[in-house]
Amino acid sequence: xxxxxxxxxxxxxxxxxxxxxxxxxxxxHRSVSWYQQTPGQGLQFLFEYFSETQxxxxxxxxxxxxxxxxxxxxxxxxxxxxxxxSALYLCASSPSPSSYNSPLHFGNGTRLTVx
Amino acid sequence: AQKITQTQPGxxxxxxxxxxxxxxxxxxxQSYGLFWYKQPSSGEMIFLIYQGSYDEQNAxxxxxxxxxxxxxxxxxxxxxxxxxGDSAMYFCAMTLNNAGNMLTFGGxxxxxxxx
Numbered sequence: 001x002x003x004x005x006x007x008x009x010x011x012x013x014x015x016x017x018x019x020x021x022x023x024x025x026x027x028x029h030r031s032v033s034w035y036q037q038t039p040g041q042g043l044q045f046l047f048e049y050f051s052e053t054q055x056x057x058x059x060x061x062x063x064x065x066x067x068x069x070x071x072x073x074x075x076x077x078x079x080x081x082x083x084x085x086s087a088l089y090l091c092a093s094s095p096s097p098s099s100y101n102s103p104l105h106f107g108n109g110t111r112l113t114v115x
Numbered sequence: 116a117q118k119i120t121q122t123q124p125g126x127x128x129x130x131x132x133x134x135x136x137x138x139x140x141x142x143x144x145q146s147y148g149l150f151w152y153k154q155p156s157s158g159e160m161i162f163l164i165y166q167g168s169y170d171e172q173n174a175x176x177x178x179x180x181x182x183x184x185x186x187x188x189x190x191x192x193x194x195x196x197x198x199x200g201d202s203a204m205y206f207c208a209m210t211l212n213n214a215g216n217m218l219t220f221g222g223x224x225x226x227x228x229x230x
Contacts, residue, residue, distance in 0.1 A: 031215075031216050033215075033216045033217065033218075035220075042220060042221075042222050042223065043206065043218075043220035044220075045217050045218065045219070048217060050215070050216075055215045055216075056214065056216075058217075090158075090160060092160070092216070097216070098210075098212070098214075098215055099150075099210040099216045099218060100146070100148045100167070100212045100214075101165070101167055103150060103162040103165055104162070104216060104218065105162065106159055106160035106161075107159065108157060108158050109158040109159070
């Protein structure tokens, strides 16, 4: 089975631009969640989708948004980019609506650099 | 709100020796799950081991075992017979039973295995 696929692997954008990141979950997984990893703040939860519905959202400004399609693929969008948005963005999928007893499977991430 | 603390920013271990990575957590919930993930330099988060709050036995997965001490709120990872390929960042994470697929991560420990 193919793992979680994130595209692109690397992105360089300029302040003020917007960016869209893509995540294809493992086949059959209906949950997709997104995490931001920075050296200063560590790993922080962005949001989670299950069957096209956003179920949880982390403490991020409205510039960060996402969606999930009927095939479970997900995109996240960051508008009006700031230097502090430079980070590794990780996507994770799961067959279960709860990670209470089902681990998340992560992709390799998209490394975003904002200049 | 729950919190995960990893007090060891970096650790060295000699190849073939065992090593313990510390993790303490804080939550008022009774139903929670604890995870350990490994992150090599490639960026992907690799699931290692899981412990549920109601599990009475410590979890084991091959060379990985989780030393779960509920009263002390600790969930230390023990890696036996360290290998050079174990050099990576290690993250402890927690989820609550009612939190969907939202994980809270600790700051991580960088493990370096010496030949």
